[in-house]
Amino acid sequence: MISMLFDNLVCWLILAAALGSYQLLLQEWLLLRQGNWQQCGQWQQFNTVLIASMPLCGLLGTIVGLLSVFAGMASGGSGAADLSAGIGEALFTTQLGLTCAIPAWLLQSSVSSKLNRARINHLCLQEA
DSSP: OHHHHHHOHHHHHHHHHHHHHHHHHHHHHHHHHHTOGGGOSTTHHHHHHHHHHHHHHHHHHHHHHHHHHHHHHHHTOOOHHHHHHHHHHHHHHHHHHHHHHHHHHHHHHHHHHHHHHHHHHHHHHHHO
């Protein structure tokens, strides 16, 4: 499994997107905890795109992996072990994309909810 991670460019793309997304989420969460909600939200749309790219990159990795498996089958040189290893590597990218994206979606939802509550509280205090 670990060799699949290091040898696959799509896995690196997914991990880079996840690292960037989680960094932005952590930064926003820390700003909200400190009460600096005015500085939050500027990267929210970009982070949404970044999170959505993770499962799509996983799907791309699956397609690329399956194409290489089918190319190996067409040449007639692949055995059952090679085919199953290739399919496993192809499906690993989908798993990685979803495993990175789903918690990020949940965290972004939580951060967005807290930011909206802070804005509403601020507006209520201004009107009072």
